[in-house]
Each structure stands twice: as structure tokens, then as C-alpha cells.
Amino acid sequence: MTSVVEASPLTNSLTAGKLPRRSSLWVLLTSWAVSAAFFAVLFLSGTVDGFNIVGTVVLGTVLYCVAIYVLSRLVEGSRKAKDRLMTALVTAAFIIALLPLVSIIYTTVINGLPAFLTPTFFSSSQRNVVGAGGGVLHAVIGTLMVTGMATLISVPIGLLASIYLVEYGRGRLAKAITFFVDVMTGIPSIVAGLFAFALFALLFNDPGIRFGFGGAIALSVLMIPVVVRSSEEMLKLVPNELREAAFALGVPKWLVILKVVLPTSIAGIVTGVMLSIARVIGETAPLLIIAGFTSSMNYDLFSERMMTLPVFVYTQYANQGADSQAYIDRAWAGALTLIVIVMLLNGLARLIAHWFSPKLGR
Amino acid sequence: MTTAAATTIKARQRPGDRIFSSATVIAGSLILAMLAAVAIFLLVESLPAFVAVPDDFSGDVTNFWSYVGPLVFGTIYSAILALLMAVPVAIGIALFISHFAPRKLAQSLGYLVDLLAAVPSVVFGLWGIGVLAPMVQPFYTTLVEWFGWFTPFQGPASGTGRTIFTVAIVLAVMILPIITAICREIFLQTPLLHEEAALALGATRWEMIRMAVLPFGLPGIISASMLGLGRALGETMAVAMVLSPSSEVIFQLFTAQNSNTIASNIALNFPEAHGVGVNILLATGLVLFVVTLLVNMLARVIINSRKAFSGAN
Numbered sequence: 188m189t190s191v192v193e194a195s196p197l198t199n200s201l202t203a204g205k206l207p208r209r210s211s212l213w214v215l216l217t218s219w220a221v222s223a224a225f226f227a228v229l230f231l232s233g234t235v236d237g238f239n240i241v242g243t244v245v246l247g248t249v250l251y252c253v254a255i256y257v258l259s260r261l262v263e264g265s266r267k268a269k270d271r272l273m274t275a276l277v278t279a280a281f282i283i284a285l286l287p288l289v290s291i292i293y294t295t296v297i298n299g300l301p302a303f304l305t306p307t308f309f310s311s312s313q314r315n316v317v318g319a320g321g322g323v324l325h326a327v328i329g330t331l332m333v334t335g336m337a338t339l340i341s342v343p344i345g346l347l348a349s350i351y352l353v354e355y356g357r358g359r360l361a362k363a364i365t366f367f368v369d370v371m372t373g374i375p376s377i378v379a380g381l382f383a384f385a386l387f388a389l390l391f392n393d394p395g396i397r398f399g400f401g402g403a404i405a406l407s408v409l410m411i412p413v414v415v416r417s418s419e420e421m422l423k424l425v426p427n428e429l430r431e432a433a434f435a436l437g438v439p440k441w442l443v444i445l446k447v448v449l450p451t452s453i454a455g456i457v458t459g460v461m462l463s464i465a466r467v468i469g470e471t472a473p474l475l476i477i478a479g480f481t482s483s484m485n486y487d488l489f490s491e492r493m494m495t496l497p498v499f500v501y502t503q504y505a506n507q508g509a510d511s512q513a514y515i516d517r518a519w520a521g522a523l524t525l526i527v528i529v530m531l532l533n534g535l536a537r538l539i540a541h542w543f544s545p546k547l548g549r
Numbered sequence: 550m551t552t553a554a555a556t557t558i559k560a561r562q563r564p565g566d567r568i569f570s571s572a573t574v575i576a577g578s579l580i581l582a583m584l585a586a587v588a589i590f591l592l593v594e595s596l597p598a599f600v601a602v603p604d605d606f607s608g609d610v611t612n613f614w615s616y617v618g619p620l621v622f623g624t625i626y627s628a629i630l631a632l633l634m635a636v637p638v639a640i641g642i643a644l645f646i647s648h649f650a651p652r653k654l655a656q657s658l659g660y661l662v663d664l665l666a667a668v669p670s671v672v673f674g675l676w677g678i679g680v681l682a683p684m685v686q687p688f689y690t691t692l693v694e695w696f697g698w699f700t701p702f703q704g705p706a707s708g709t710g711r712t713i714f715t716v717a718i719v720l721a722v723m724i725l726p727i728i729t730a731i732c733r734e735i736f737l738q739t740p741l742l743h744e745e746a747a748l749a750l751g752a753t754r755w756e757m758i759r760m761a762v763l764p765f766g767l768p769g770i771i772s773a774s775m776l777g778l779g780r781a782l783g784e785t786m787a788v789a790m791v792l793s794p795s796s797e798v799i800f801q802l803f804t805a806q807n808s809n810t811i812a813s814n815i816a817l818n819f820p821e822a823h824g825v826g827v828n829i830l831l832a833t834g835l836v837l838f839v840v841t842l843l844v845n846m847l848a849r850v851i852i853n854s855r856k857a858f859s860g861a862n
């Protein structure tokens with residue numbers, strides 16, 4: 188009680204030997220500034236034309252990694268230095284992944300917007316169009332019909348199969364289905380197209396067969412496994428108590444599934460279906476093989492070639508005419524249309540999932 | 550006196566139950582049948598290719614196997630290159646989302662990476678030609694100048710940048726999301742007690758990851774890489790658009806002559822193919838199918854043997 192602790196200047200062993208707070212932020216800003224200065228000197232001296240923004244960021248980040256490692260090693264020791272270096276690298280990895288995404292969206296919007304905003308773009312086909320002009324109506328209609336047909340085929344099969352896996356399946360058949368559904372998610376899309384082609388070429392004995400319904404079959408091969416996986420996850424989330432309560436009231440099993448299990452999980456299932464549509468709507472290779480390409484409208488899934496948006500983008504790029512810029516512009520505008528559709532589907536699906544799905548842990 | 554006879558109560562089989570349950574069984578079996586059908590129809594249609602005569606092939610190829618050989622090489626070469634680039638970055642991203650990013654942001658950041666998977670492959674192709682190839686071309690020239698003595702870097706450098714290395718970069722970007730998704734899921738399943746124990750012993754965050762998270766996640770990382778490999782092997786449009794192809798085995802990364810891949814070769818030649826040419830392309834497709842099927846099955850076996858991971862989708 189008598190000894191008085193002197194209020195000495197703190198040399199706390201817990202905070203000693205540490206870089207000050209926010210030091211990593213300042214080091215990062217400094218190294219970016221240094222690298223910006225370096226490139227500015229290059230630019231002003233006329234060695235290179237144009238200020239290199241990408242180079243600035245990349246060189247600055249590399250500089251940061253070196254600087255923070257050396258600084259931290261001097262002050263905090265090698266273990267902490269390594270930790271800081273790895274933190275920097277891991278964060279850099281994440282940013283590296285975002286660069287292509289940003290670049291793709293930026294270039295598509297910049298290059299696609301002029302043709303995208305042409306009044307005829309969504310109101311006419313490419314029939315008899317040689318230079319600029321024309322539109323994607325035939326491709327949009329084709330994509331909607333083929334993808335719609337694929338959805339009509341895939342959803343019932345996929346949903347029933349997932350119900351089998353969750354509610355009925357025991358034993359080897361269920362195990363085999365689970366395993367091969369997983370394997371099927373990895374089938375290359377072009378193989379699905381070749382399968383549809385081989386199937387219908389044999390069935391109709393027509394070695395040059397091209398029609399929209401074949402494309403729908405090819406897309407179904409790709410879509411069904413995705414639908415099964417996502418619906419299965421959602422059905423598993425339905426609490427068993429709900430099923431047991433219904434059974435206890437004497438409800439037959441099929442009615443329990445139809446009236447209790449499915450309504451409970453419908454939001455998640457819809458999300459999964461939308462994500463799977465978003466996944467197949469951008470498939471090019473199978474449709475190039477079996478649906479072919481054309482520049483005219485075709486409303487009949489069962490005869491003649493049918494244009495779809497991804498194939499439109501590809502053919503506009505691959506078969507450029509005399510006025511090549513018009514074709515490239517249309518390709519980018521088609522790509523923009525495709526990205527907008529896919530992003531809308533994705534966003535909507537995520538929102539539905541966010542609003543309705545049960546909340547999980549981390 | 551009552552003799553308690555053991556009577557089993559049998560549920561009444563209602564027609565609705567029977568119809569519904571058999572419908573689900575049929576739907577499930579249909580999936581297996583579909584996979585079998587893919588194999589059977591491809592095999593039947595590709596039979597003529599295996600006995601095709603030299604006249605059926607373009608160039609100085611004599612039989613099917615010497616035709617498909619360089620294509621198999623190109624497919625595997627580009628996929629492996631893509632994998633080498635994608636896996637370290639994907640592990641980094643997965644670690645960032647699971648252990649470094651603020652908890653509240655983590656899920657949204659995950660969606661951001663998933664958006665990359667939503668970009669159609671044909672758009673990746675346009676981007677590869679329009680943006681990536683011109684951007685990396687100067688680097689190729691420099692690398693060829695400086696390291697030309699090293700076989701893969703041998704010149705002359707391509708003037709357009711549309712080489713197998715550019716293709717590998719595009720493929721790496723395309724397979725990032727699936728590898729990231731699986732790695733992330735597995736890193737999150739690391740037992741919390743292991744992580745806390747490491748931290749309590751004074752480990753830094755990186756040491757904790759190296760001692761607790763990575764050893765636990767290793768099988769997952771391997772199978773995620775193999776799933777990514779499967780995707781890279783089968784990717785079609787991006788390769789078909791970006792690569793400037795030839796029909797030989799070429800190790801050089803930066804030249805204008807590159808080994809084509811199976812999928813891209815089919816996409817480029819199918820619209821104009823006729824007669825036995827169609828069967829030959831279908832047969833190369835069968836080869837691709839078998840290779841990817843084996844890679845995917847191996848990956849799934851590794852995942853399943855470890856634990857009940859739910860997979861990517």
C-alpha cells in the first residue's frame with residue numbers, strides 16, 4: 188500500500204518493437220507515389236508516350252511488398268515480416284483477379300455501346316445486311332427459344348432427380364447419381380454439342396443436321412447437373428421437423444414433398460435455376476455445332492438453322508465482311524447484350540437468395 | 550390371455566406415392582442414362598474415323614492417331630500452363646476471402662469473384678484478342694530477346710500476341726472462380742480449435758495458416774486444381790478465337806505457330822466439315838470427353854474420400 192508506482196514513460200513490452208498503426212497504409216501510398224514519379228519522369232522525358240497507369244500500380248505494389256518486408260524485418264523481426272509480406276501477397280492475388288473482370292466489363296461497354304444504341308439493333312435481323320446496320324433480333328429470339336426449351340427440359344428432370352436424392356435415394360443408385368452428377372458438371376460444353384449432333388444425325392440419318400431443338404438438348408446436358416446440385420442443397424436445408432410433423436398428421440409422402448418441402452425451399456430452387464440459366468445462356472460451342480448460324484429469323488425450333496447470341500458474337504467476329512469495323516462493333520454490342528443478360532440473371536438470383544434463404548454462419 | 554403377435558404395420562401404398570416416387574427414380578436414372586448416351590453416341594459416330602485413310606485428313610497426316618496427337622499435346626500444354634498460373638492466385642484469393650478480409654465483406658467479395666465465372670467464354674475470347682494480346686505482345690518480344698536461348702522462350706516472337714501463352718492467361722482467368730470457390734469452402738472448414746490453438750501458441754496469422762489451414766486443405770486444393778484442369782482442357786471459344794493455330798507439336802510459348810487444342814480445332818473446323826471429316830472431329834471430341842471424364846472422376850474421388858464437401862456449384 189505504501190509503495191507508489193512511478194508513472195514512468197511506458198516502455199510496454201507488448202507494443203515495443205512494432206511498426207506504428209497504419210504504417211502499412213502509408214508505406215503503400217508512398218511506394219505508389221514513388222512509382223508514379225518514376226513513370227512521370229519517363230513520360231516527361233519522352234522515353235515512352237503516355238502515362239502508364241497499370242505499370243504504376245504494379246511497380247508500386249511490388250515496391251510495397253519489398254519495403255514492408257524490409258521495414259518490418261528491421262523493427263519487428265523476421266516472423267512478423269513474413270506475415271506482413273504474405274498479407275500483402277494474398278491481398279494482391281485478390282486484386283489481380285478483379286483486374287480482368289473490370290477490364291472485360293469496361294472494354295465491352297466502351298466498344299459495345301455505339302452499336303448497342305443503334306435504333307435497329309433490337310428490332311431487325313442481319314438478313315441482307317452487308318455493311319453496317321442490321322440487328323440481333325434473330326439471335327435474341329433464338330437464344331430465348333433455345334434456352335427456354337433447355338430450361339423446360341432440365342428443370343423437371345433436375346428437380347425430380349434432386350428430390351430422389353434427398354427424399355428417397357438410399358444405397359448404390361443414389362450414390363452413383365450423386366457421383367456422376369458431380370462428374371457431369373465438368374463435361375466440356377463442346378462435347379455436349381457433339382453428343383447432340385451425333386444423336387440427331389443418327390436418329391434422322393442426316394449428316395449435316397442443324398436445328399434449334401438439338402441446341403436445347405445440348406444445353407440440357409450441361410444444365411441438368413447444375414440444377415440437381417443446387418436444388419439438392421436447398422432441399423437438404425428444409426428442417427426434418429417439418430416433414431415429421433406432416434407425417435404425424437397422416438399426410439402421404441408425395442403430398443408432404445409437394446406441399447411442405449417444395450414450398451419451403453422454393454426460393455432457393457428458383458435461385459439455383461436462374462444461376463444455371465445464366466450459366467448456359469452464354470454457351471457458344473455446342474450451339475455452333477448443332478444449332479448452326481444464319482442471318483435470318485427462325486421461329487421454329489425443329490427445323491433449319493437458328494442463330495443465338497453467343498454464336499452471333501462469334502460469327503460476327505470470325506466472318507468479317509469488307510467493312511470489318513461494322514462487324515467488330517456488332518460483335519462487341521452482342522457481347523454487351525449477353526453480359527447484361529447474364530449479370531441481370533445473376534444479380535436477381537443473388538437477391539432472391541439473400542431475401543429468402545435461411546441465414547448460415549460465416 | 551393375449552398372445553402378442555408381432556404384426557408389422559404396412560403403410561398403405563397410395564397411387565400418388567407410387568407414381569411420384571417412380572417419377573423421381575426415372576429422373577435420377579435418366580441422368581446416368583444420359584452420360585452413357587453421350588459416350589455411346591460419340592463412340593458410334595466416331596468409328597469411321599479410326600479406319601480413315603490418309604486422303605481424309607488435311608496435310609500429310611496418315612492416320613487418326615497422328616492427327617489427334619498434336620491436338621492432345623496442345624490441349625494439355627495450355628491447360629497445365631493455365632493451371633500453373635491460376636492455382637497460386639486462387640489459393641491467395643481463397644485465403645483472402647476466408648481469413649484476411651473483414652468478415653462482413655467476405656461474402657460480397659466472394660460474389661465478385663463468382664461474377665468472373667458468369668462472363669460468357671465468347672466474351673473472354675473477344676477480350677483476349679482486343680485487349681490482352683496487344684497488351685502482352687511487347688513483353689513477349691522482350692522475353693524472346695533476352696531469354697531466347699531457353700527453348701520455350703525461343704523466337705521469333707508473334708507480332709499479334711495471339712500465342713499459346715496468351716491463351717493460357719485467358720484460361721487461367723476463366724478457371725480462377727471454380728478453384729477459388731472450392732478452396733474457400735475447404736479453408737472455412739478448418740477446425741476453429743486448430744486455428745485458435747496455433748494463435749494461442751503465439752503464431753502469426755501466416756504461421757497459423759501454414760500450420761493449420763493449408764495442411765487441412767491440401768486434398769481440397771489438389772482436387773480443386775483438377776476440376777480447374779478439367780475446365781481448362783475443355784474450354785473452346787476463348788482458345789478458338791485467341792490462338793493462331795498450326796497442326797504440329799510446338800513447345801515455344803511466344804511464336805505465331807502454336808499447337809491447337811482439341812476443342813478449339815473442333816469449333817474452327819466443324820461448320821465446314823463434311824463426310825468422314827465430321828466423324829474425325831467427333832472422334833477427337835470423344836478423346837477429349839474421355840480425358841476430362843477421367844480427370845473429373847479422379848478429382849471427385851479425392852474430394853469424396855476426404856469429407857462431405859459440397860462441390861463448387
